[in-house]
Amino acid sequence: MVSTLKIALVPGGSRGLGLLVSRELLDRGHAVAIAARDHDELTRAKEQLSPHGTVKDYVCDVRDADAVKQLVREVEQDMGPVEVLITVAGIIQAGPLEAITVEHFKDAIDTMTYGPIYCALEVLPGMRQRRSGRIGTVTSVGGLISPPHLLPYATAKFGAVGFSEGLAVALAGSGVTATTIAPGLMRTGSHERAFFTGQSAKEYAWFAPAASLPVLSINADRAARIIVDGVLAGKPTVLVGWLPKVAQRVHGLAPGLTTRGLGLANRLLPGARPEQSGLQEGREAASALNSKVVKVLTTLGSKAARKNNERG
Template structure:
């Protein structure tokens, strides 16, 4: 029996790396893709003992790069049976400090990326009468949290795309799964980009992305994601907070928006003038210089080390 081929976009680190590992452990040959050659090669080395893995460089925001990627994967490994789109960017800061470029990057990666990838693999899946497509969205694609506006904009689009795709694929043998996770301990606070008052934004985001009561163990999340995608489920919702948030917003959307407005009032304000540089988490951490926040974020920092999230020292 031929080995099933899986393509995991955004798999050089974090959740994507863990999803790829889970698929390898279940006997799939896995194609990794990311924008950074050094990172995706390092990920392939970390995963090599788990099975057949190939690294590729691709910007999923580019239709032409995605088409070329899928052609290379199918030439090297065979037809793509499973696609999981995980690639993402997180920009943290008040709306006043967000630029058009922030929105363009978020939408290109987290909305156009899943569209480009799905459209590249769907013709083959349809012709074979089988296939699994999973798109990792976010609770931020169901409930728009403050200080994450470009992220929420792209994720809301990804939710609509994947839910609509699932309906249109009904009865074809191909499924589309909308994955809606809450916060997960992947070390993402070290890779997120911070604008506005960068240090103050990092001070709230790092604990939120790390504390056990607020975030989920990433390895358990990866197992549940792969389970849901391979079974062809329409939705996989992770973390109790995500489930509660979706239900409350569905029943009382105006109340949810009001609550988010109250949350916004306690988050850091925009500097004057509002324009400021955008810096990665490890630089925001240095700007903050808080040993207390570093201690609170210990679990997340350990996850960053384990899941290839640490910035290379250059």
């Protein structure tokens, strides 16, 4: 069945920012295909999004090029040609360098660098043939500067920025646009689904409040509106919130000073313990921390987690 609505595909659309971007697209009259790894999570997301318009859900791991190829094939058979792609799928792994492994880098890069590459290259032939299409890649302030204790994340996001900006250059004059989206911290509730290593509870204690407090983080609904506005308008770059705007300017003017400043911040964060290994999800780290202060500081983030399908 082919829809008469414009079709948007949102990999990572089952929760958090991806869920809100999907809802924003639905509210603007698009039919939306959401994709993620978790079937149950997709089912809950579809139920939440369905009142806003036509939505279909697809299980797909963006780390797998063949799975992405199958995803696009199924979406276009079921719904019609993909005219808007916004790739949001991502993971966060926080911890000191001593606790980071090669596998952490591989998972981050496969998800947040190769994932957007696979998705974009799969929808591009049809878009170029039609001389019409919008591609948005959600990167991060962590793709403009490298924050402490987020090295795999930043490595992957820097790759995504390079791909997305280069794609915009390569598509100039084709009728297809590529938008590099760099948000700062957003109150999506993602701190509960982030992963922590080293002294996991202590890592959660700084990360979760930062991702929850006003001023430090932006309202996620507003972020989704800004993102969709920028992608549909075909803007080459969308900076969401004050943090990436400041980071871009300061790093551009004084890259060495920026790196030294971030190095000082790194020294203030928790170190690793040899006996601790592996990744612990935010919800588990919060339980282990059991801090009333952190619970208060993450009140808005916890509310967002409930709202944005970050909890099972």
